[in-house]
Amino acid sequence: MKQLLTVILAMCMPVVASAAGGGGHLDSMEPDLSDQASLQRGAQIFTNYCMGCHSAEYSRYKRVAKDLGIPKELYEQNLIFTDARFGELMNIAMPEEQAASWFGTAPPDLTLTARVNGPDWLYSYLRAFYKDESRPHGVNNAVFDNVGMPHVMVNQGGLCAEPPHIGQEPEVDPSTGEVVGDDICDDWAIEGSMEPKEFDRAMYDLTNFLVYLGEPALMDRKRIGVYVLIFIGVFFIFAYLLNREYWKDIH
Ligand code: HEC
Structure with missing residues (x-):
């Protein structure tokens, strides 16, 4: 009995570990690799x-185009800016x-x-830049402290004047009754061309793509998984009938 319990506990370990790894201060996102438009x-x-x-x-343009359903010509014209060929790895110069x-x-x-x-970290990181004049690029990041990357999407997403609300649920201030933290920034240093919700959606799409990039086989695996379950289901019926047939004369 004890052994069985140990085995069951061991099987639960990865789930517990990944739940803990999420951390309490990130916004979560649920990747959806079946959403091709995203x-x-x-x-x-x-x-x-x-x-x-x-x-x-570690990815090839060709594979990405195929998995995402983008025709070769369209991909080459719009998504390859170097002189790289379609079959090449996605390197940069x-x-x-x-x-x-x-x-x-x-x-x-x-x-x-x-x-x-992890997707939650990425999704949060991409939306967590804020103004900080003491840093070389004038920005810092609430998820990645003292990051060396500039805020490359500042024109679209804008720049918070102070650390943005990442991983915080909006709350009602009991003294005023106002909802606090509903917007990602209390104060904008630079306003972006997109609405905050629109920018969140764009960063969701980008994160979704990066999840796909990290594990392209996930797409096939989910589809194949369904067939495997159907197969096991059908197989079970035959196994059950056969089992009944074998034991019929013994009882
Ligand atoms: C101008 C150059 C530049 C551009 C453009 C850029 N980055 Fe970065 N990025 C960096 C640098 C430099 C770092 C390393 C920062 C550090 O370690 O402090 C970095 C770090 C990162 C990291 C952290 C990785 C890790 O595990 O440490 C992620 C994720 C990332 N970038 C995503 C992106 C995404 C997504 C885009 C496109 C929206 C992007 N970057 C555009 C320069 C850039």
Whole structure:
């Protein structure tokens, strides 16, 4: 009995660990790899705003185009800005040493970032920049303290004057009855061209794409998983009938 309990507990471990890893101060996002439109928008943002500095050198353009249902010509025209060919890895031209001297740290490859950091962290990080004149780029990040990355989407998302409300539920102030923390920023240093909710949606799409990039097989796996369950279901009926047939004469 004790052994059985140990085994059951051990099986629960990864669930407990990942629940704890989420942390209390992040906004959560639920990736949806079946939402192809979201993934396509994410790929577009990634190519336009991130690939200037970050590579995704374990992915190929071709694979991404296929998985996201983007035709080759359309992909080449709109989502490859270098002279890279369709079948190549998603590398960038920025030399690492030079980048390290510009930013203090070289921008890391982002293929696996969603697996390393988790989707909640990424989604929060991308929306957590705020003004801080003491930093080299004039910005800091509420999720990644003293980050070396500039706020590259400041024109769209705007810039909070103070650390934004990440991982906080809106609350009603008992003395005034006003809802506090409903908006991500109390005060904007720079207003973005997008509404905050619209920007959240864009960062959701970008995170969704990065989750896909980290594990492209997840798409197939979910689909195959359904077939496997159906198979097991059908198989069970035959196994049950056969079992009954075998034992019929013994009882
Ligand atoms: C101007 C160059 C530049 C651009 C453009 C840029 N980044 Fe960065 N990024 C950096 C640098 C430099 C770092 C390293 C920061 C550090 O370690 O302090 C970084 C770090 C990161 C990290 C943290 C990774 C980790 O695990 O430490 C993530 C995630 C990230 N960037 C995502 C993005 C996304 C998504 C975009 C597109 C919206 C983007 N970056 C655009 C320069 C850039």
